[in-house]
Amino acid sequence: MSSLTIPPPPCLQKRLLVPHRYMFGPGPSNVPTRILEAGAKPVIGHMHPEIFEIMNDIKSGIRYVFQTQNKVSLAVSGTGHTAMECAIFNTVEPGDSVLVAVNGIWGERAADMAERIGARVNTIVAPPGGYLTNADIEKALSKHSPVLFFLAHGESSTGVLHPLEGIGDLCHKYNCLFLVDSVASIGGAPVYMDQQGSHNNVFVCVYVFVCSQIIS
Numbered sequence: 001m002s003s004l005t006i007p008p009p010p011c012l013q014k015r016l017l018v019p020h021r022y023m024f025g026p027g028p029s030n031v032p033t034r035i036l037e038a039g040a041k042p043v044i045g046h047m048h049p050e051i052f053e054i055m056n057d058i059k060s061g062i063r064y065v066f067q068t069q070n071k072v073s074l075a076v077s078g079t080g081h082t083a084m085e086c087a088i089f090n091t092v093e094p095g096d097s098v099l100v101a102v103n104g105i106w107g108e109r110a111a112d113m114a115e116r117i118g119a120r121v122n123t124i125v126a127p128p129g130g131y132l133t134n135a136d137i138e139k140a141l142s143k144h145s146p147v148l149f150f151l152a153h154g155e156s157s158t159g160v161l162h163p164l165e166g167i168g169d170l171c172h173k174y175n176c177l178f179l180v181d182s183v184a185s186i187g188g189a190p191v192y193m194d195q196q197g198s199h200n201n202v203f204v205c206v207y208v209f210v211c212s213q214i215i216s
């Protein structure tokens with residue numbers, strides 16, 4: 001250790017102290033004790049048999065929270081942005097047409113992501129604090145024939161909960177994937193995934209344990 005010329009900083013020699021704070025915004029949020037305790041469990045390897053059981057339990061929980069029986073319900077450990085990128089980058093090829101509903105900053109963010117991979121991105125923009133009708137959405141789907149339609153369910157920048165009813169069926173009619181960002185809504189507002197058009201493809205991003213889901 002004599003070759004270390006930079007001494008350990010004093011902060012590393014102290015106990016980490018994190019205060020209790022009440023957080024009532026769209027995020028970050030207070031975490032229930034049961035979840036904090038789960039995070040303090042021992043680390044085990046990704047090939048230990050117990051981990052497969054835990055992963056299966058997580059998948060069952062995801063199916064419950066999304067109200068779906070689809071077995072391809074996956075947890076991606078990362079942030080909401082991770083899930084958005086995971087969903088967009090795995091469904092869109094350069095040159096593909098992508099339609100994004102912009103009802104706040106999360107639509108803008110999704111449009112940026114799709115543009116960065118070279119998609120042809122079109123947007124339908126809701127008035128500030130407003131939402132889009134199914135007629136607006138159908139008109140744009142028919143005009144742009146996208147492979148993917150993105151919509152923020154809980155648009156945390158405006159506080160709007162966008163209705164989802166009937167949009168899955170529209171995406172099915174126009175043969176495109178439906179990507180729903182429910183980062184700020186899941187658990188607070190129901191997402192009835194299996195009612196979004198049973199032959200449709202739906203992805204949903206969720207917060208903390210970022211979830212992507214495909215219904216085929």
Ligand SMILES: Cc1ncc(COP(=O)(O)O)c(C=O)c1O
Pocket residue numbers: 026027079080081082106152154155156157181182183184207208
């Ligand atoms: C609707 C919505 N989508 C995506 C995100 C991004 O999530 P994260 O900050 O975990 O990357 C947020 C974060 O506030 C959000 O509110």
